Every structure is written in C-alpha cells, then in structure tokens.
Amino acid sequence: MRLPISWEMNMIKTLIFDFGDVFINLDKQGAMKNALELFQLETFEADMIKTNELYEVGKISTSEFIQFYNAKFSDLRETDIIEAWNYILKDFPEHRFEFIKNLALQKDYKLMLLSNTNNMHIDFIKQKVSFFDEFQDCFDVFYLSQEINLRKPNRDIFEFVLKENNLIANECLFIDDTKANTDTADAMGFHTWNIDETSEDVVTLFETKKELF
Incomplete structure (x- = not known):
C-alpha cells in the first residue's frame, strides 16, 4: 500500500x-568592531577578506594565516591576532x-x-x-x-x-x-x-x- x-x-x-x-x-558585530579597532581600519581590506576565505577553506594553514596578519600589522602580537579571530565565539x-x-x-x-x-x-x-x-x-x-x-x-x-x-x-x-x-x-x-x-x-x-x- x-x-x-x-x-x-x-x-x-x-x-x-x-x-x-x-x-x-556568536557575536558577529562585536567581533567585527573589535577587529577594526585592533587594526585601526574602517573596513576590512580586500587582501584580508581573501586571506580569511583561504583559511576557512584550508588553502592556507593557521601559521600562514597568522604570518599574513603579522606582516601586515607588525605592531601586533600573535596572541592579539588569535584573540581577535576567536572573539566571535561566545x-x-x-x-x-x-x-x-x-x-x-x-x-x-x-x-x-x-x-x-x-x-x-x-x-x-x-x-x-x-x-x-x-x-x-x-x-x-x-x-x-x-x-x-x-x-x-x-x-x-x-x-x-x-x-x-x-x-x-x-x-x-x-x-x-x-x-x-x-x-x-x-x-x-x-x-x-x-x-x-x-x-x-x-x-x-x-x-x-x-x-x-
């Protein structure tokens, strides 16, 4: 039947x-605000968006991701970058x-x-x-x-x-x-x-x- x-x-x-x-x-808005303040930017730049996407799909490693931000913002410590990246997680x-x-x-x-x-x-x-x-x-x-x-x-x-x-x-x-x-x-x-x-x-x-x- x-x-x-x-x-x-x-x-x-x-x-x-x-x-x-x-x-x-998640705190998406808070994470964005925190990151922009840390990087002293008004918006994420194209190379940052691209790097974030590459990391999210495994095209670059965690160390390569951190190295990119260290090179771009040389005054920041590795821990600053990691904390900013994880800020979104509640x-x-x-x-x-x-x-x-x-x-x-x-x-x-x-x-x-x-x-x-x-x-x-x-x-x-x-x-x-x-x-x-x-x-x-x-x-x-x-x-x-x-x-x-x-x-x-x-x-x-x-x-x-x-x-x-x-x-x-x-x-x-x-x-x-x-x-x-x-x-x-x-x-x-x-x-x-x-x-x-x-x-x-x-x-x-x-x-x-x-x-x-």
Missing part, C-alpha cells in the same frame, strides 16, 4: 545543521546540546553538521566547551569547511554533501542562520529553516517546522 503522495513529498530523512548561531552563540547553551543528543539517541534522522569553521575556532571551542567531543559524536557526518575545502553559500558544498552521502535534496532539511546559505539550498531543492538567532532556538525545530514532520 502506497503512502499518500503529500506525505511522501514531505518525508524528511536528513537534518543538516549549521554550527554558529544555531548551536554555539557561549554554547547546554540545552541545545541536550536537544541534539536526544535526537541522536532516537535515530529517526541522519544528522549532519555543515559549518564554515576553521582550526583556530575549533581548538578554542574544544578548550571552552567541555562537552564538544560528545556533541560531535551526535552527528553521523561532521563537515567543517576547512577540512573539505568548500564553503557556504557556494553551490558546490551542497552538491558535495548530496553526492558523498547519497542524499536527495527534498528529503533534507537544512538549518542555518545566514540567508545566503539557505537561499542556495532552497534553489537546489532542500527544505530550509533560515533561523533568526535573535528570536528563535533550534530546540523548537519540530514545532517551528512541524509541517515537514
């Missing part, structure tokens, strides 16, 4: 989560960890993390978040942009995820706080939740997107 077509179309099998401002809180509310841990125990969905994240950020988080390893173990797949050499919102990162895991886009729900990222996923047929970190919380997933479940 076939299931109703409408139910089949809404069958979510895979949940794909962003990390920042979905699980761990607290990781434990109730969100409990949410994903419970989801993992239920085994109803394939769970994936897809994050534009780099080694310095992950090293910092591991030092500050006691349950990070257990959090990572909740996911069937844990993709960091620096490790797979791809980043959101580029289409190729979503193509990679689909191909590597034999997924169908309309059987996936992608949750991300950045609209450019969910826009790309939308265009490719994913179900999406462009979460508003100022008023929404990932733990309400099954209430907020109940039409999909």
Whole structure:
C-alpha cells in the first residue's frame, strides 16, 4: 500500500545543521568592531577578506594565516591576532546540546553538521566547551569547511554533501542562520529553516517546522 503522495513529498530523512548561531552563540558585530579597532581600519581590506576565505577553506594553514596578519600589522602580537579571530565565539547553551543528543539517541534522522569553521575556532571551542567531543559524536557526518575545502553559500558544498552521502535534496532539511546559505539550498531543492538567532532556538525545530514532520 502506497503512502499518500503529500506525505511522501514531505518525508524528511536528513537534518543538516549549521554550527554558529544555531548551536554555539556568536557575536558577529562585536567581533567585527573589535577587529577594526585592533587594526585601526574602517573596513576590512580586500587582501584580508581573501586571506580569511583561504583559511576557512584550508588553502592556507593557521601559521600562514597568522604570518599574513603579522606582516601586515607588525605592531601586533600573535596572541592579539588569535584573540581577535576567536572573539566571535561566545557561549554554547547546554540545552541545545541536550536537544541534539536526544535526537541522536532516537535515530529517526541522519544528522549532519555543515559549518564554515576553521582550526583556530575549533581548538578554542574544544578548550571552552567541555562537552564538544560528545556533541560531535551526535552527528553521523561532521563537515567543517576547512577540512573539505568548500564553503557556504557556494553551490558546490551542497552538491558535495548530496553526492558523498547519497542524499536527495527534498528529503533534507537544512538549518542555518545566514540567508545566503539557505537561499542556495532552497534553489537546489532542500527544505530550509533560515533561523533568526535573535528570536528563535533550534530546540523548537519540530514545532517551528512541524509541517515537514
């Protein structure tokens, strides 16, 4: 006996989560303000933006990244650069960890993390978040942009995820706080939740997107 077509179309099998401002809180504006004050600039220069992107996709190492900023701002210490880079990372509310841990125990969905994240950020988080390893173990797949050499919102990162895991886009729900990222996923047929970190919380997933479940 076939299931109703409408139910089949809404069958979510895979949940794909962003990390920042979905699980761990970020201070994007504060980090930008802090960095511009440190560098005594009004805006990030083109070579800085390019270097940041290269680091985020693993095209340069942490030492090369720091060397670039040391050369550009010779009066700064290495610790100044590292602290400015990690300034964006704030607290990781434990109730969100409990949410994903419970989801993992239920085994109803394939769970994936897809994050534009780099080694310095992950090293910092591991030092500050006691349950990070257990959090990572909740996911069937844990993709960091620096490790797979791809980043959101580029289409190729979503193509990679689909191909590597034999997924169908309309059987996936992608949750991300950045609209450019969910826009790309939308265009490719994913179900999406462009979460508003100022008023929404990932733990309400099954209430907020109940039409999909």
